[in-house]
Amino acid sequence: MLITIKHVLTPEQVQDCRQALFSAEWEDGKKTAGYLAQHVKANLQLPLTSPVGLQVGQFLLHILQNNPTYIAAALPAKILPPRFNCYQGGGTYGNHIDNAIFPIAGTEARLRTDVSSTLFLSDADEYEGGELVIENTYGTQSIKLNAGDMVVYPGTSLHRVNPVTAGTRLASFFWAQSMVRQAHRRRMLWDLDQSIQAIAATNSQHPQLAVLSGVYHNLLREWAEL
Ligand SMILES: O=C(O)CCC(=O)C(=O)O
Numbered sequence: 655m656l657i658t659i660k661h662v663l664t665p666e667q668v669q670d671c672r673q674a675l676f677s678a679e680w681e682d683g684k685k686t687a688g689y690l691a692q693h694v695k696a697n698l699q700l701p702l703t704s705p706v707g708l709q710v711g712q713f714l715l716h717i718l719q720n721n722p723t724y725i726a727a728a729l730p731a732k733i734l735p736p737r738f739n740c741y742q743g744g745g746t747y748g749n750h751i752d753n754a755i756f757p758i759a760g761t762e763a764r765l766r767t768d769v770s771s772t773l774f775l776s777d778a779d780e781y782e783g784g785e786l787v788i789e790n791t792y793g794t795q796s797i798k799l800n801a802g803d804m805v806v807y808p809g810t811s812l813h814r815v816n817p818v819t820a821g822t823r824l825a826s827f828f829w830a831q832s833m834v835r836q837a838h839r840r841r842m843l844w845d846l847d848q849s850i851q852a853i854a855a856t857n858s859q860h861p862q863l864a865v866l867s868g869v870y871h872n873l874l875r876e877w878a879e880l
Pocket residue numbers: 739747752772786813815825827
C-alpha cells in the first residue's frame with residue numbers, strides 16, 4: 655500500500671524547517687549508504703549527529719505522532735529520528751531497497767524498517783526530475799509532491815530518486831517499525847479504519863459502527879507486536 659498524505663506541515667512550518675536546514679552543514683550521502691547503495695547514491699545528507707537535523711527531526715516526530723492518517727497507515731511501534739537529504743546538480747539515488755534493520759542511536763535497541771516515508775520540503779515546481787519512483791505489487795508509481803506533503807510505502811519496495819537536473823530537492827525521510835509487520839495486514843486494517851471513518855462521518859449513530867470498530871481492534875490485538 656502506498657499512500658500520500660497532504661499538508662502534514664503548514665507552509666509556515668515548511669519555511670521554518672527549510673530555513674534551519676539550509677543553514678546546516680551537509681555531507682556526502684555515500685557515507686550512510688550500504689555496500690551496494692554506494693554505487694547508486696549521489697546526494698547530500700545531514701550527518702546523523704547534526705544539531706539542526708536532530709532538532710528539526712524531533713519537531714517532525716512530534717508532528718507525525720499527532721497525524722492520525724500517518725498513525726493509521728503505518729501503525730508505528732517506533733519511528734527512527736527523521737533524516738534529511740538534498741539533491742541538486744544531477745543528484746540521484748538509483749534503485750535500492752533500504753536496509754532491513756537500523757540501530758537506534760544512543761540506545762541498544764534496533765528498528766526493523768517496515769514502513770518508509772518521504773516528507774517533501776521543496777515544492778514540485780522548484781526542481782526538474784527528482785521523482786521518487788516506487789515499484790510495488792501493482793506496478794511502478796512516480797511520486798513528486800509539494801512541500802509539506804508525504805508519501806508512505808512498504809519498506810520492502812524497490813525504489814529510486816530520479817536525477818534532479820535543475821533546482822534543489824530537499825526532503826526528510828524516515829522509517830518506522832510497525833506494530834503490524836506484514837504490509838497486507840496493515841492494508842486490511844487501513845481499509846477497515848477508513849471505511850469506519852467514512853460511515854461515522856455521515857451517520858455517527860450507525861448501529862454497526864461499534865461492531866466494525868470492535869473487529870478493527872480485535873484484529874489489531876491478534877496481529878500487533880509492541
Ligand atoms: O529522498 C527520497 O525520497 C528517498 C530517499 C531514499 O530512498 C533513501 O535515502 O533510502
